[in-house]
Amino acid sequence: MSATPGHLARLDYAVLQQCMHCGMCLPTCPTYDATKLERHGPRGRISLMRALADGELQLTKAFGEEMYYCLGCLACMSACPAGVNYAEMFEAARADIEAAGLLDNPKRNFVRWFTVKFIFTRPRLLRLLGRCLYLYQALGLQTLFRKLRLTVLLPQSLRELEPLTPTVRRHFSDALIREVETPAQRRYRVGLLTGCVQDLIYSEINRDTADVLLAHDCEVYTPRLQHCCGSLHAHNGELELARRMARENIIAIEKSAGSLEALDAIITNAGGCGSHLKHYDHLLHDDPAFAGRAAAWSRKLKDVHEWLAEIGLRPPPMAVAPQRVTYHESCHLCHGQKISHAPREVLRAIGGLELVELPESNWCCGSAGIYNITQPEMAGKLLARKLRHLEGTQAPIVASANPGCSVQLEAGLRQARRPVRVVHPVSLLAEAFRRAHPKSARPPAASTRQPSPSA
Amino acid sequence: MTISTEALNKLRSIVGQENVLTQPEDVIPYAFDGTAAIKQPAGCVVFPQATRQVAEIIKLANASQIPVVTRGSGTGLSGGSVPVAEGIVLCLVKMDRVLDLDQKNLTLLVEAGVVTQNVADLAATAGLLYPPDPGSMKISTIGGNVAENSGGLRGLKYGVTRDYVMGLEVVLANGKVVWLGSKCVKDVAGYSMKDVFIGSEGTLGVITKVLLKLVPQPAAKRTLLATFARMDAAAETVSAIIAARIIPCTLEFLDRITIQCVEDFAHIGLPLDAEALLLMETDGHPAVVEDEARRMEQIAREHGAASVTLAQSAQEAARLATARRSAFSALARVAPTTILEDATVPRSELARMIRFIQEVGERHGLRIGTFGHMGDGNLHPTFLTDECNHEEMERVERAMKEIFDFAIQLGGTITGEHGIGLAKKAFLPGAIGEGSLDLMRQLKRAWDPDNLLNPGKIFDR
Numbered sequence: 001m002s003a004t005p006g007h008l009a010r011l012d013y014a015v016l017q018q019c020m021h022c023g024m025c026l027p028t029c030p031t032y033d034a035t036k037l038e039r040h041g042p043r044g045r046i047s048l049m050r051a052l053a054d055g056e057l058q059l060t061k062a063f064g065e066e067m068y069y070c071l072g073c074l075a076c077m078s079a080c081p082a083g084v085n086y087a088e089m090f091e092a093a094r095a096d097i098e099a100a101g102l103l104d105n106p107k108r109n110f111v112r113w114f115t116v117k118f119i120f121t122r123p124r125l126l127r128l129l130g131r132c133l134y135l136y137q138a139l140g141l142q143t144l145f146r147k148l149r150l151t152v153l154l155p156q157s158l159r160e161l162e163p164l165t166p167t168v169r170r171h172f173s174d175a176l177i178r179e180v181e182t183p184a185q186r187r188y189r190v191g192l193l194t195g196c197v198q199d200l201i202y203s204e205i206n207r208d209t210a211d212v213l214l215a216h217d218c219e220v221y222t223p224r225l226q227h228c229c230g231s232l233h234a235h236n237g238e239l240e241l242a243r244r245m246a247r248e249n250i251i252a253i254e255k256s257a258g259s260l261e262a263l264d265a266i267i268t269n270a271g272g273c274g275s276h277l278k279h280y281d282h283l284l285h286d287d288p289a290f291a292g293r294a295a296a297w298s299r300k301l302k303d304v305h306e307w308l309a310e311i312g313l314r315p316p317p318m319a320v321a322p323q324r325v326t327y328h329e330s331c332h333l334c335h336g337q338k339i340s341h342a343p344r345e346v347l348r349a350i351g352g353l354e355l356v357e358l359p360e361s362n363w364c365c366g367s368a369g370i371y372n373i374t375q376p377e378m379a380g381k382l383l384a385r386k387l388r389h390l391e392g393t394q395a396p397i398v399a400s401a402n403p404g405c406s407v408q409l410e411a412g413l414r415q416a417r418r419p420v421r422v423v424h425p426v427s428l429l430a431e432a433f434r435r436a437h438p439k440s441a442r443p444p445a446a447s448t449r450q451p452s453p454s455a
Numbered sequence: 456m457t458i459s460t461e462a463l464n465k466l467r468s469i470v471g472q473e474n475v476l477t478q479p480e481d482v483i484p485y486a487f488d489g490t491a492a493i494k495q496p497a498g499c500v501v502f503p504q505a506t507r508q509v510a511e512i513i514k515l516a517n518a519s520q521i522p523v524v525t526r527g528s529g530t531g532l533s534g535g536s537v538p539v540a541e542g543i544v545l546c547l548v549k550m551d552r553v554l555d556l557d558q559k560n561l562t563l564l565v566e567a568g569v570v571t572q573n574v575a576d577l578a579a580t581a582g583l584l585y586p587p588d589p590g591s592m593k594i595s596t597i598g599g600n601v602a603e604n605s606g607g608l609r610g611l612k613y614g615v616t617r618d619y620v621m622g623l624e625v626v627l628a629n630g631k632v633v634w635l636g637s638k639c640v641k642d643v644a645g646y647s648m649k650d651v652f653i654g655s656e657g658t659l660g661v662i663t664k665v666l667l668k669l670v671p672q673p674a675a676k677r678t679l680l681a682t683f684a685r686m687d688a689a690a691e692t693v694s695a696i697i698a699a700r701i702i703p704c705t706l707e708f709l710d711r712i713t714i715q716c717v718e719d720f721a722h723i724g725l726p727l728d729a730e731a732l733l734l735m736e737t738d739g740h741p742a743v744v745e746d747e748a749r750r751m752e753q754i755a756r757e758h759g760a761a762s763v764t765l766a767q768s769a770q771e772a773a774r775l776a777t778a779r780r781s782a783f784s785a786l787a788r789v790a791p792t793t794i795l796e797d798a799t800v801p802r803s804e805l806a807r808m809i810r811f812i813q814e815v816g817e818r819h820g821l822r823i824g825t826f827g828h829m830g831d832g833n834l835h836p837t838f839l840t841d842e843c844n845h846e847e848m849e850r851v852e853r854a855m856k857e858i859f860d861f862a863i864q865l866g867g868t869i870t871g872e873h874g875i876g877l878a879k880k881a882f883l884p885g886a887i888g889e890g891s892l893d894l895m896r897q898l899k900r901a902w903d904p905d906n907l908l909n910p911g912k913i914f915d916r
Binding site: 013014017018021022023024026027036037039043044045047048051056057060062063066083 | 479480481483484485486487488529548570572591593594788793841842843
């Protein structure tokens with residue numbers, strides 16, 4: 001099967017040409033490292049994309065499979081001396097693959113339709129699904145299902161995935177955070193993005209983020225219903241849906257805060273989402289109604305650690321019980337957004353915690369969006385490698401700032417029966433603030449007044 | 456003529472099905488190395504895992520008359536490992552076993568596919584140093600380094616790859632396996648045959664094992680950064696340092712265009728009007744290092760440095776080195792095509808050479824940033840261009856020829872550390888003369904009579 005590559009062909013040729021095939025990306029690429037094959041490395045993949053754009057290669061199934069074998073971890077972009085925009089090429093290639101239907105088969109089509117196109121474009125439905133899953137877990141049905149070994153009834157692919165099922169929270173972000181929360185002293189106004197998966201399975205991280213922002217004198221605007229950021233869509237060849245998600249989110253924040261201009265920053269706490277959210281400007285640059293708003297959005301979009309560093313991180317007044325903590329870097333936080341130092345500073349600011357470096361901390365854990373579902377074998381190898389390094393640090397806590405990584409690490413640690421806590425750096429910070437003021441669930445400066453009329 | 460199914464099946468029986476690649480999606484990524492604008496897809500790519508397999512592949516290539524291009528990680532900068540049409544690419548990255556770290560004799564025996572960085576790391580774990588540090592060492596293989604006789608930043612004090620090779624295992628063009636050299640520091644038993652293979656770019660044999668010399672790690676190091684308003688002041692500083700009997704381990708230089716690109720990229724506060732920047736390092740015994748660092752600082756000031764900073768801590772040293780470390784990245788971002796050259800002249804002619812490169816760039820309307828190893832005269836004029844712009848590429852060709860001609864005129868060479876490969880073949884006769892070239896041809900004809908090993912590289916037969 002073959003077709004003409006539309007998205008790749010439309011890319012500015014200079015983007016493809018920028019790769020000088022020096023090979024500096026190779027040692028940082030997990031799939032090259034595991035296989036030692038050039039086609040499984042960044043410059044090999046780029047050479048295939050360029051061959052397509054040059055008409056020397058047809059869009060083939062093998063090409064399609066290769067582009068989905070890539071984790072999209074973007075470690076190559078950190079290593080690249082020439083500043084090659086691999087992320088853009090990779091999204092274009094996947095869009096071409098989907099447009100040509102290269103990898104179509106009934107099962108893949110259904111799974112993609114149900115997840116990428118259906119559930120993750122409908123936040124209300126996603127929450128409803130979350131509620132059902134919560135009841136299933138809370139009523140002990142999951143435990144029963146596992147104990148009776150009914151998992152054997154599942155098809156093999158689902159059986160392997162079942163242990164990954166994260167625990168859905170009783171309360172989602174909209175039940176934990178008011179739409180507007182105001183600190184005693186207001187220095188800044190910020191929007192808070194609560195994510196889609198994170199909203200269901202780590203909603204407390206969103207509450208913790210709001211608390212930490214309040215403790216830094218930020219008035220927090222949190223739209224009650226938010227869409228998926230669209231990274232899932234962009235990374236899986238659905239750029240049009242990704243644009244739709246971007247527009248929805250811009251509108252939601254505008255409605256909540258009055259306008260984007262009213263905000264000093266828009267905060268995300270998930271590395272994978274942030275890396276995509278920061279590029280709304282590029283995604284919507286052809287849309288006359290949204291280009292300007294998306295540009296403003298991208299200017300204001302900050303990862304929470306980045307924002308705290310920018311406005312001056314306040315160390316919690318009291319130390320916590322002495323503990324060792326290590327830090328696993330989300331690929332899209334460190335490679336996608338180049339934020340590596342700020343989360344470590346958050347951890348160092350908490351008295352009592354001893355930060356020990358994790359070897360290969362910026363090496364992918366295998367989660368990589370839905371990679372652990374689509375490529376379980378490679379994902380499993382990467383997880384095992386990560387767990388080995390985690391064990392070496394002997395830290396009872398591993399901090400990480402991306403829900404995908406956290407699910408992956410928790411599942412791996414659970415299966416290995418290792419009692420290590422996986423937690424967001426900002427949650428540790430929020431806990432430390434609460435420890436200093438045990439009577440209040442919030443840091444001292446925070447109250448939850450209604451929005452001022454000016455907002 | 457494509458490689459016959461019969462030959463492919465034999466290759467599969469030698470190395471296993473999964474170690475022979477023939478599909479376009481598998482083979483296209485091996486059509487190039489680190490050299491700009493040279494591309495040629497291979498007939499197939501083969502991954503041997505032992506010397507015995509390499510020997511069998513070479514015998515098969517002989518029997519079927521298929522050309523063989525040996526390759527490591529494909530980071531070369533002169534097209535030396537670019538495939539030959541319908542030929543075999545013999546990729547040695549899966550031959551990456553470390554065989555023996557001998558701490559009594561300070562040697563390390565490895566297979567050719569071991570990554571250079573791993574060699575350095577392994578030496579470091581034993582408190583030893585493997586000094587050659589080519590820019591691609593994080594992924595380049597030691598076999599490729601030997602085949603190209605790679606250099607690096609420490610050339611002046613520590614020499615190049617050749618100075619650390621004590622022995623080689625080589626598969627010859629007829630498939631025979633030979634061992635050349637020994638662990639002995641003194642060994643004059645006959646011709647030094649290993650030296651013929653070092654820098655031979657895969658045209659005389661396939662290097663499968665390398666015995667390396669290691670040295671003790673220096674106990675201390677000091678780092679200085681100096682900027683100069685005039686190029687001559689920088690060159691004179693270098694000459695004066697050497698005249699003062701100081702051999703720094705690092706003497707790196709950036710020109711004005713490079714300084715400006717680095718500042719644009721890294722924002723480290725470099726003076727944009729500076730003509731030259733020198734990064735200097737001395738290593739060795741702490742007392743000697745201390746003394747030399749102070750004298751280098753003084754010499755730079757006496758020779759008109761606009762600023763001199765002596766790092767007071769390891770962190771500050773790393774900060775000072777940022778400018779040099781980011782030089783290539785900073786240049787590579789400016790234009791779609793980056794052509795990294797390595798014209799080299801005797802140290803005494805450096806200032807003239809650098810001025811000439813700048814003048815050539817202006818005359819041809821080209822952007823050329825120059826940085827490099829001031830201590831050993833090895834410069835990297837870097838062309839920032841666009842291979843799709845044919846008219847500009849013609850000007851690049853002309854400028855390059857002028858630069859090489861001038862380097863030769865000054866008693867220099869067309870390549871200090873990248874090799875000839877395909878990229879510089881045209882310039883070789885002018886650089887070394889007919890007599891020398893003829894000797895190389897005779898050697899090639901005698902040792903590879905059918906011209907099967909990396910044919911068409913360095914020179915045509």
